[in-house]
Amino acid sequence: MSQLDTVNRILDAAEVLFAERGFTETSLRTITSTAGVNLAAVNYHFGSKKELIQAVFERFLTPFTANLDKELTRRQAQLEQSPEEQLQVDDLLQSLYRVALAGLAKEGRDPKRFMGLLGLAYTQSQGHLRRFIVSRYGASYRRFAGQLANALPQVDPVTFYWRLYFMLGATIFSLSSFDAIEAILREDFGAESSLEETLARLAPAAAAMLTAPVPKES
Amino acid sequence: MSQLDTVNRILDAAEVLFAERGFTETSLRTITSTAGVNLAAVNYHFGSKKELIQAVFERFLTPFTANLDKELTRRQAQLEQSPEEQLQVDDLLQSLYRVALAGLAKEGRDPKRFMGLLGLAYTQSQGHLRRFIVSRYGASYRRFAGQLANALPQVDPVTFYWRLYFMLGATIFSLSSFDAIEAILREDFGAESSLEETLARLAPAAAAMLTAPVPKES
DNA sequence: GTCTATACCCGGATAGAC
DNA sequence: GTCTATCCGGGTATAGAC
Numbered sequence: 001m002s003q004l005d006t007v008n009r010i011l012d013a014a015e016v017l018f019a020e021r022g023f024t025e026t027s028l029r030t031i032t033s034t035a036g037v038n039l040a041a042v043n044y045h046f047g048s049k050k051e052l053i054q055a056v057f058e059r060f061l062t063p064f065t066a067n068l069d070k071e072l073t074r075r076q077a078q079l080e081q082s083p084e085e086q087l088q089v090d091d092l093l094q095s096l097y098r099v100a101l102a103g104l105a106k107e108g109r110d111p112k113r114f115m116g117l118l119g120l121a122y123t124q125s126q127g128h129l130r131r132f133i134v135s136r137y138g139a140s141y142r143r144f145a146g147q148l149a150n151a152l153p154q155v156d157p158v159t160f161y162w163r164l165y166f167m168l169g170a171t172i173f174s175l176s177s178f179d180a181i182e183a184i185l186r187e188d189f190g191a192e193s194s195l196e197e198t199l200a201r202l203a204p205a206a207a208a209m210l211t212a213p214v215p216k217e218s
Numbered sequence: 219m220s221q222l223d224t225v226n227r228i229l230d231a232a233e234v235l236f237a238e239r240g241f242t243e244t245s246l247r248t249i250t251s252t253a254g255v256n257l258a259a260v261n262y263h264f265g266s267k268k269e270l271i272q273a274v275f276e277r278f279l280t281p282f283t284a285n286l287d288k289e290l291t292r293r294q295a296q297l298e299q300s301p302e303e304q305l306q307v308d309d310l311l312q313s314l315y316r317v318a319l320a321g322l323a324k325e326g327r328d329p330k331r332f333m334g335l336l337g338l339a340y341t342q343s344q345g346h347l348r349r350f351i352v353s354r355y356g357a358s359y360r361r362f363a364g365q366l367a368n369a370l371p372q373v374d375p376v377t378f379y380w381r382l383y384f385m386l387g388a389t390i391f392s393l394s395s396f397d398a399i400e401a402i403l404r405e406d407f408g409a410e411s412s413l414e415e416t417l418a419r420l421a422p423a424a425a426a427m428l429t430a431p432v433p434k435e436s
Numbered sequence: 437g438t439c440t441a442t443a444c445c446c447g448g449a450t451a452g453a454c
Numbered sequence: 455g456t457c458t459a460t461c462c463g464g465g466t467a468t469a470g471a472c
Binding site: 119159162163171173177181198202206209 | 242340341376379380381383384385386387388389390391392395399402403406407409416418419420422423424425426427429430431433
Binding site: 027028029039040042043048049 | 463464465466467468
């Protein structure tokens with residue numbers, strides 16, 4: 001078996017098992033036996049379980065942020081051509097969601113699994129994953145936040161950043177539990193929801209939150 | 219040492235350590251040595267680590283939902299006296315946030331630590347904890363959701379429930395990371411934020427999200 | 437350079453002595 | 455009710471086979 005095979009077999013098994021059970025609930029022994037490789041292969045190729053977790057995220061986040069950056073560049077160029085045009089926060093969010101996730105799907109990477117892993121990343125990591133993501137992909141995040149802030153000149157910076165975190169929370173929590181929430185709504189109302197439809201619900205809701213009038217200090 | 223002391227010493231130590239490090243990162247040996255009790259005491263008094271986790275949440279959630287229920291009852295009675303009055307989603311959310319958290323603080327239980335633990339509960343994909351919370355406190359949650367839905371007759375049920383999850387995500391995510399976000403904003407803008415001020419920002423933002431016009435199906 | 441077997445040590449759980 | 459001893463599963467390091 002070539003090195004590339006072993007590495008990818010481990011990543012494939014780890015990605016699915018982590019998304020299904022969480023990080024600590026998934027043992028290296030389960031991963032390696034699922035992948036059909038030796039236990040020590042994880043330590044040899046990745047160094048530690050933490051670094052394996054980071055590698056799983058890297059395989060999602062690198063194409064994801066590449067697509068995001070491409071879309072941000074396209075919008076920035078468009079804006080410079082016609083600067084008088086009204087910025088549509090709703091439209092900005094929805095096209096970003098769509099482009100970034102569609103890009104993942106095109107490469108055969110399951111967007112729902114990605115969102116599930118992202119949900120885990122925000123709490124189940126005792127910091128190492130957060131630090132890895134921020135140091136590796138922080139520039140794209142800040143660029144996205146900057147464009148969004150520019151589209152909301154009437155909102156003061158502190159309020160904007162709190163609302164940005166509110167939006168991130170709404171996005172990550174609801175999309176990371178997409179399958180569970182969808183199942184509940186399907187049972188209660190017989191209404192099926194696709195990921196695309198949910199993003200089409202989320203974008204205007206998040207936009208309404210961001211653009212809400214800022215209450216005076218009381 | 220009396221049984222009550224042992225149980226409470228374990229709960230006190232576990233609550234602080236869980237909030238600081240997460241569930242799996244906190245060993246029973248650390249908890250018991252911090253509490254000054256024997257390792258086997260946890261298994262004897264609680265049965266397992268999972269049940270200890272549930273007991274920590276129970277100590278927060280029982281007074282929390284009691285306060286929530288009291289406020290919901292007060293509002294319902296008020297509504298029956300003057301049914302013509304316009305329902306204010308913003309005001310509803312803020313008074314609920316305030317009442318439930320203030321009630322915790324009055325009993326000497328730290329609301330920020332509670333929010334941090336709640337964040338862990340929703341993301342560390344501990345199925346047992348989710349099931350425990352739903353079975354134990356689901357009735358209060360459904361009552362809260364019902365009052366909120368009544369205040370939003372113009373929003374169809376499926377959109378309402380998605381938005382409810384968006385709101386829960388925004389609330390739990392941002393409040394569970396309150397200290398971290400607050401530190402970033404304080405450094406970048408020199409603006410300190412209290413938990414109360416943040417709730418005063420969150421309530422109108424969440425209300426704007428819930429009350430946003432529902433886009434037509436495309 | 438890759439892979440495997442194995443030997444740690446830590447953490448949760450439990451049986452049985454007291 | 456409390457403590458000691460022990461078991462078993464999990465992450466990691468390493469020696470050595472290929």
